[in-house]
Structure formats: C-alpha cells, structure tokens
Amino acid sequence: MNAFDQELTARLDQLRQDGLWRELRRLDSPQGTRICIGGQEYLNFSSNDYLGLANHPALREAAARAVQDFGAGAGASRLICGSLAPFHELEESLAAFKGTPAALTFSTGYATALGTITALLGADDIVIVDKLVHACCVDAARLCGAKLRVFRHNDLDDLESILVWAVTKATTPQRPRVLIITESVFSMDGDFAPLRALVELKDRYGAWLMLDEAHATGLLGEHRRGLAELESVADRVEIQMGTLGKAFGASGGYIAGSRALVDLLINRARSFIFSTAPVPAAAAAARAGIELVQGKEGAERADKLQSIVRQLRQTLGTGADANTASLSAIVPKLVGDENDALAHATALREQGVFLPAIRYPTVARGSARLRFTATANHTEQDITQLGVALRNLPPTIPAA
Numbered sequence: 001m002n003a004f005d006q007e008l009t010a011r012l013d014q015l016r017q018d019g020l021w022r023e024l025r026r027l028d029s030p031q032g033t034r035i036c037i038g039g040q041e042y043l044n045f046s047s048n049d050y051l052g053l054a055n056h057p058a059l060r061e062a063a064a065r066a067v068q069d070f071g072a073g074a075g076a077s078r079l080i081c082g083s084l085a086p087f088h089e090l091e092e093s094l095a096a097f098k099g100t101p102a103a104l105t106f107s108t109g110y111a112t113a114l115g116t117i118t119a120l121l122g123a124d125d126i127v128i129v130d131k132l133v134h135a136c137c138v139d140a141a142r143l144c145g146a147k148l149r150v151f152r153h154n155d156l157d158d159l160e161s162i163l164v165w166a167v168t169k170a171t172t173p174q175r176p177r178v179l180i181i182t183e184s185v186f187s188m189d190g191d192f193a194p195l196r197a198l199v200e201l202k203d204r205y206g207a208w209l210m211l212d213e214a215h216a217t218g219l220l221g222e223h224r225r226g227l228a229e230l231e232s233v234a235d236r237v238e239i240q241m242g243t244l245g246k247a248f249g250a251s252g253g254y255i256a257g258s259r260a261l262v263d264l265l266i267n268r269a270r271s272f273i274f275s276t277a278p279v280p281a282a283a284a285a286a287r288a289g290i291e292l293v294q295g296k297e298g299a300e301r302a303d304k305l306q307s308i309v310r311q312l313r314q315t316l317g318t319g320a321d322a323n324t325a326s327l328s329a330i331v332p333k334l335v336g337d338e339n340d341a342l343a344h345a346t347a348l349r350e351q352g353v354f355l356p357a358i359r360y361p362t363v364a365r366g367s368a369r370l371r372f373t374a375t376a377n378h379t380e381q382d383i384t385q386l387g388v389a390l391r392n393l394p395p396t397i398p399a400a
C-alpha cells in the first residue's frame with residue numbers, strides 16, 4: 001500500500017471505530033416500499049419518496065417521452081447551448097404551483113442552495129441560519145463569505161438577539177444585507193419551524209428569509225405548496241427553495257419567487273451557470289410529479305400519507321402530537337450512541353426492515369437515531385409488519 005492509501009486507510013479505520021462507517025448498498029429494484037438488496041426483499045422505511053411517485057407510471061412515461069423528443073443529454077449549461085423546452089415547461093408549472101411570479105430549477109437541491117446563497121450575499125453581508133438547517137445551506141452560508149451566525153434551533157429569542165446585533169452594524173453607510181435561512185420541516189427531526197412568528201420577526205428587522213421546503217412541498221397546505229402556504233405567509237417569504245427529488249419523485253432543485261430573484265440567479269448563481277443542465281427526462285418527470293401532486297390523486301396520496309404517518313407514530317410510541325392536522329412524514333427514534341444506532345438498524349435489517357442509522361455528521365455526535373420515513377405507498381399491513389419486527393428485536397436491543 002502506498003503512503004496515500006495508508007493515510008486514507010487510517011482515517012477509515014477511525015471512522016469504523018467511531019461507528020461512523022458508511023457504505024453503499026446496491027439496490028436491484030426501483031425505489032418503493034419493497035426493495036431488493038443482495039437477492040433479499042426488504043420493507044423500506046428509508047426513502048423521501050413521500051408520495052410514492054418515483055416509480056409512478058405517469059412520471060416514467062413523461063421521462064421516456066422526453067428522451068424520445070429531446071434526447072438523453074442536455075449538451076451544456078442552459079446559458080450556453082440553448083435552454084431545452086422541458087426546463088421551461090417545468091419552471092412554468094412550478095411557478096403556477098407555488099403561486100409565485102417565477103421559478104428556476106437547478107440540477108439538485110444542494111446546487112440550488114449553493115448557487116442562490118452565494119449569488120445573494122457577499123463579504124459585507126450577514127447570514128443567520130437555524131442550528132439544524134441542511135448541510136447544503138450551511139456549506140453555502142460559509143462559501144458566500146458573509147458573516148455567519150447560528151441561532152438555537154427554532155429559538156426566536158436567540159434569533160432576535162442576533163438581529164439586534166445585525167442592525168447595530170448598520171451604522172456604516174452601506175447597510176448590510178441580512179438573510180435568515182431555515183427549513184419548514186426539519187429533515188432529521190421532522191419538526192416544523194415557527195414560521196408565522198419568524199416571518200413577523202424578520203419583517204420587523206428588515207431581514208430577508210430563505211425557506212427550504214424540501215420536506216414540506218407536495219405535502220402541506222391546501223394546495224400542498226408547503227408550510228408557507230399552510231401558515232399563509234408565502235407572499236412574505238423572499239426566497240422559497242425546494243427539491244424535485246422528494247415528494248415530486250424526480251430529481252433537481254428549485255427556487256420560487258420574484259422575477260427579479262430568478263433573473264439575478266440566472267446571471268449570478270455559479271452552480272447554475274457553470275454546470276451542464278440536467279437531463280431533459282428529469283425535468284419532464286418532475287413536471288409530471290408536480291401536475292400529479294396538484295390533482296385529485298395528489299390530494300388522495302397526501303391524505304393516505306397522513307393516515308400512514310399516524311399509524312407509524314403509534315407503532316413507534318411517538319404519537320404525542322398525533323392530533324395535529326398535518327404531520328411530517330419523518331419520525332425519528334433517538335438512540336444516542338452511534339454504534340448502538342448501527343446495531344438497531346442491523347437488527348431490523350435481519351428482520352427484513354430497511355432503514356438508516358442517522359449519525360454524525362448528519363446529526364450531532366451522540367444523537368444518532370433511526371429515521372423512519374413513511375410514504376403514501378405504505379400499507380397498514382406494512383406498519384403492522386414493522387411493529388412485529390420491533391417487538392422481535394433481541395433483548396440486548398430495546399424496542400426503540
């Protein structure tokens with residue numbers, strides 16, 4: 001082994017020892033509630049395909065048709081070689097769905113955050129993020145060069161104290177731009193941001209808000225636009241962000257907002273400008289997902305998901321807020337120690353249930369957990385089967 005590989009191997013050994021080793025598991029079936037790994041079938045509680053659209057015939061057909069009409073690849077960045085029609089159709093659908101003047105799509109949600117935050121802010125500005133925002137917003141907040149402040153998770157008093165500090169910086173002739181970034185449904189805890197109060201607060205201090213609706217779009221609100229719709233504040237959120245890879249069943253990320261915002265991003269977002277456009281099939285599939293979410297089937301699937309989540313929470317003993325009208329599809333069971341969480345996940349896998357042990361750096365050290373996600377394609381029997389598997393865990397592993 002050469003010195004390079006020796007050095008990397010030592011680092012990998014440390015990861016293993018800390019219970020932080022990760023590996024890919026090859027999937028030989030489409031995404032769904034039943035998946036096939038190594039010739040074995042598993043009941044899947046790991047996917048963010050909340051409405052069960054990733055393998056839906058309407059999305060498959062839309063993708064196939066786009067390949068027929070527009071080919072497999074996009075050729076270059078959309079600013080370089082022409083911007084394929086499926087992207088424009090997708091953005092028109094998105095803006096109509098979100099009720100915003102405009103929308104722009106990116107290759108992933110991660111690239112969306114990176115391009116948007118770095119386009120909006122520079123070294124003279126201030127960015128304030130919730131402690132638990134997704135890695136893509138943390139990375140972007142660091143990369144943009146603005147002063148970065150972190151407020152305690154969902155703690156508006158802490159946020160306000162930072163806003164007070166930010167405003168006092170406004171003695172210089174050029175008032176700094178202040179951007180607050182939060183998530184509507186937090187990806188590893190499944191809890192909601194106190195959005196209405198947060199919007200009041202940011203308006204009082206003249207700050208902007210970027211809201212990452214990755215786990216709420218397609219699920220929450222009368223038209224399933226997200227938490228901003230549910231809380232009736234959508235027109236007061238400057239930057240609405242989301243992914244096309246979760247409830248919409250496809251792939252890509254988006255920003256919905258004003259025409260000026262979208263035009264600025266087309267001119268300034270480096271992850272948009274300097275990256276080959278996604279394949280047209282992804283755009284067509286995402287658009288089919290959006291259309292489906294808006295229709296009767298979308299409403300039925302969202303309702304079905306709510307009833308499955310209720311049953312899942314009961315099974316996991318986390319039913320405390322089961323009377324709330326809208327539940328998130330993410331149900332975490334805190335374990336704590338990283339190796340214990342791995343042991344839980346392994347024991348469940350031996351019972352035919354597949355789900356991830358979420359560990360550092362996805363969550364803080366010592367707060368490893370099992371993360372159950374429900375989808376509209378799960379059945380009551382699936383949840384019953386999960387309950388049996390949990391009861392059959394070996395006695396050294398308490399039933400979470």
Ligand SMILES: *Cc1c(COP(=O)(O)O)cnc(C)c1O
Nearest residue numbers: 108109110134187214243245252
């Ligand atoms: C998944 C996720 C993203 C990233 O979206 P991708 O399309 O998967 O890159 C961003 N923010 C949150 C909160 C997410 O959960």
